[in-house]
Amino acid sequence: MDEKIENKKKKKSFYWFIFLQFVIIIYTLSGVCAKYASGTSFLSFKFLLFYGLELLILAIYALLWQQVIKRFDLSIAYANRACALLWSMVWSILFFHEVVTVKNVIGVLIVILGTIIVNKESV
Known part of the structure; x- marks a missing residue:
């Protein structure tokens, strides 16, 4: 009986x-919008579009983040925000065709390893 309860808790955890990672992905997309806005003329239609989208994404993120910190210890939630480095690197490759160096990859892997260590007890 205890094993079933424990399995249920693990699935919920x-x-x-996964929800926390989704929220972090949402957050990093605001940076993509900011980068696009920065490449346009100030107050042009595209600037206002991307800037407005950035603000919308940040508002959605703020609401979702409240749900995250309700369910996680703050130290766990903020440690996972470090995964934003990984998602930002993915977006830089996909959207902006930027070059990622070996040092970038090693740095992100170290951060991800640290996040896994922090999460080991909570997931």
């Missing part, structure tokens, strides 16, 4: 961990 895993669900919230």
Whole structure:
């Protein structure tokens, strides 16, 4: 009986961990919008579009972040925000065709390893 309860808790915990990563992805997309806005003329239609989209994404992120910190210890939630480095690197490759160096990859891997260590007890 205890094993079933423990498995249920782990599944729920895993669900919230995935939700946390989703929220972090949302957050990093605001940076993509900011980069696009920065490449346009100030107050042009595209600037206002991307800037407005950035603000919308940040508002959605703020609401979702409240749900995250309700369910996670603050230290766990903020440690996972370090995964934003990974997602930002993915977006830089996909959207902006930027070059990622070996040092970038090693740095992100170290951060991800640290995040895994912090999460080991909570997931």
